[in-house]
Amino acid sequence: MSAERSPELVRRPDASALADAVAERLLARIAEAQQQRGRAAVVLTGGGIGTATLRSVAAAPGRETVDWSRVELWWGDERYLPAGDPDRNDTGADEALLRAVPLDPAKVHRVAGPERSESVEASAADYAEALGAAPARDGLPDLDVLLLGVGPDAHVASLFPEHPAQDADGLAVPVHDSPKPPPTRVSLSWRAIGAAREVWLLAAGGEKASAVAAALAPGAERRTTPASGAHGRERTVWFLDDAAAAELPG
């Protein structure tokens, strides 16, 4: 059975224990990638549990095991708003972790907002170009761990059910009319998400339970239930708290 068909499940009682579990495993995975390849590339997610995970990383003793100057950071999606806007995903990441660790700013790959790009199309094209220039494996960006929050409608990154952004061929796609505000965003495409060695889906809270059950049900379709289509090349892991796992069979 391929990794695509059998994701791993990690379950914790609540969101706080879940964030700690993701943080611990993320630090270990980064340290391991740096040992193997001298670098690590991580794709961050916005959202409550994604940001809580970064706070847990900041507080973890294991944070010293990582050479932060050799970590490349990307985002799975970004809201098309000016730098520093409190609704941008990278603003939350800055506050939760990024300011507290000695990253190389040249390796923190932020999506340009309207003050640095002519349009969301131009911003997505620039992001795709930057990703395309990153160290590659089989012609696609070599991303070690790609984190994805899961919406109550089962969206991941800014790929929403039935949304045309799912059809993009490039590595990053402009998103208009997002059903979750704000409406204008840049998202990684399915192609970029599927390039990651490991995709980790994070869901906490009862409002995610039906999306989680739908995405993990046999025969789930990516078009209508995007989280079902997020798979890493080597591993796919679902991190759930008890409330988010409540509608899984068994």
Ligand SMILES: O=C(O)[C@H](O)[C@@H](O)[C@H](O)[C@H](O)COP(=O)(O)O
């Ligand atoms: O920009 C965003 O809104 C996100 O990146 C989005 O994909 C998010 O991760 C999910 O909606 C889960 O968010 P919560 O964990 O806050 O529910």
